[in-house]
Amino acid sequence: MNMTLTVLSCAPRVFEIRNFLSEKEIDHIIEIAGGIKLSESTTGDVGSNSNGKNPDTKVERKTKVRTSKNSWVAREKSPILDAVYRRAADLTRIDEALMRTRSEEEIPEFDGKRSIAETLQLVHYDPTQEYTAHHDFGYSHIDDNMQAARFATILFYLNDEHDGLVGGETAFPRYINGKTFHDLKVKPEAGKAILFYDQLPDGNMDDFSQHSAKPVIRGEKWLINLWIWDPAYKA
Template sequence: MGTIKQMSGELRDWIIETLRSGVSPVVIADGLVKKGFNPRYAYESLFQIVGNEAIQTTGFEDAQYQYETPEIGRKGNTIYTNDREIKVLSKVEKPFILHLDNVLSAEECEQLISLSSARLKPSKVVDSVTGEERVAPGRTSKGMYYSLMENSFIAKLEKRFEEITTYPIEHGEGLQVLNYSAGEEYKAHFDYFPTNKVDHSKGGQRIATLLLYLNDVEEGGETVFPKAGVSIVPKKGSAVYFHYTNSMGQVDRMSVHSSIPVIRGEKWVATKWIRESKIY
């Protein structure tokens, strides 16, 4: 694998001119890799140049995503942690999705809901233009965040998530807990950041999500992956893991998903977003 992770000003200028001449960013990135550049660095640098220079291109973000099996996908049908035995209920390769059972105990689900209830605020989304968080009509839940390892209970869960996903605790954002009342939803979206808004000083791109279900929903509230034809019914203590960034820095548009409206009852979930490198 290439090791070059620095780009000269002359090379950057050449890339901009070449992009403006109509050459696909994918072709340029592949050329950089052949010249010895680190694949992730090459692809992410091209993403940033395209975004920063507002160059109109085709074929980069729409290039065919190269699927790679994450480590969690090699663990078999049972995932063992220090304190739990987690069953894989179903698996989808493209996009990569694992439906997991017995990730949390009933008591842990109830404790997480109890600890979070008083701290809920209207949920926000990341603005694709500014990169800032804002309230949006497509996301009508309420939520809150825990700081990493905030207390002994959260620390225990963080350690388990590390064992499940194989990614270090420091790669994870603080656990988010969400509550959806009847009629509330989160319309179709991606969990990864816009590629020109990735902050490499703060963990870089999101690469995967572990979504945990804290209660049984009377009706509605499924997590739907429309391009994969997958619908996950919330079940207390279960979770869904999905992976959407590869080693070249590509993001998987097949990972688009939504939380459809709750029809009866309410829905509680916890979300663990994982970054490509240490955040803290």
Template sequence: EEGNSLYEHDPYGSVKQASEQLTADQLDSYKLQFQSLAFSRIYERITGRQYVALYGRKHAPKSFMWPADYFGQQFTVTTKETHMLDIPPDHILPKVSGYGATQAQREALNPYRDPGSLTLNITVLSVAPRVFEIRNFLSPSEAHHILELAAGMKLSRSTTEASGGSGAISTEPATTRTSSGSWIARSRSPIIDSIIRRSADLLKIDEAMLRYRHKDESELAPDDNGPICERLQLVHYAKGQKYTPHHDFTFPDTSDGQASRFATVLFYLNEGMGGGETGFPRWMNSESGKTLKVVPEVGKAVLFYNQLPDGNYDDLSQHEALPVTRGEKWLTNLWVWDPHG
């Protein structure tokens, strides 16, 4: 059916038939699906969008969301996490605690970084979905530092962590994603810690939410002490490799708080390859039906939201890594969850 991406099939045929085969908890979930379908019809009639989440989400995202009112709209963010102009020697780059770099570790970076503050320029590339480009988010030295870390890692076929920072892993079929990758924790080096802090400023999220928190920080998230982001995913695409169109949001279980990936930030580590663009095939515009393509540039970041302000998942946030036709492509992903569902 044209314009419809949500179809339903009842394997039981009726509540009576289902009640004879399901446990009480399973039957409750079965009935919830009907409530969700009924709600989705009302939601589509009012908003023109299909309700992709499961009915019963109690909260819209609590985290800040940048508006996107028109193409080319611009915003700025000022951060104290300035660019690294050079990479310090190894003895200044020890692993840091899961609670973040100490003041001494951070101050040891000062002779190697740009003094003062850094202004990040944010440009709207797409309104629906909300996609933003931030050039020079990383300095060339920072991109090189991540690539140096990659040189000491064993890359395997790319995987996806199942939940924020949990370490659980899921894998996609080889025909869907053909890249290789690994994971980089914030604690890997003070420079990675600084990049995560800068990302928090971009997202207007307290940086403490992207690490483990001390007792005096418990008011930020009283029910959970863990980070709301996953480790940085380091990804490598060789010639011919790709990632077909997919979503970053996860479909929640009915028994949990329905937390999900709220925002994705991509960081490009190299440029000059053939192909390899990040594509948004379903973006809405009045001039073209072609895919929105973001060309990799060293240090460029791309931010997009996987949820809408009302809490629904943004079906239009579907994206892809187009095949590399020449050379190779390196990037990292930062996935941030909204803990409030």
């Protein structure tokens, strides 16, 4: 499979990958979604104490800034979902083994053995629903020497205008370029993936990675999120 990255922005670092998911993979994910109960989306603390890898341990809050519904889909649920993780590892050039639980013998130079990739989040938006501008990263506790945080975000769009969707763009309001002061808007396209980095190359958080999900005007919007954390080496 050839994954072609198109640079949409350098500040923040945003890349577009068309046809990341095949039609059959999309159909499979939507079929799985039909058997999952969706709950009101929440916002929560994604600092290093929760480590973002178990949604049940997060401090979550219902809020008007995020009005979609969502659920969680484990990598182990099907071989197709496992393939999504493997492809994401290829895309980000991260060892696939880091995105799953490992034995003590596997990659011994890494202290932690849990996956640095969170469980896939399945998200659904109805008309008028949105997620206002926010960052995906949180801030670690001052006593945490490793300062773990979300490193990269990948969004996978599952439907588009051919399914009656109007609106629902992913927008980056702090997008910097020499031609316009308008925000960068990414239009949903079935099978397309968007990769953007929550951290700068020096490890600091990228404030420009702030983004939003614009309100759906007509139809419905389906997507899945994959959040990847920075690996923590032994001190």
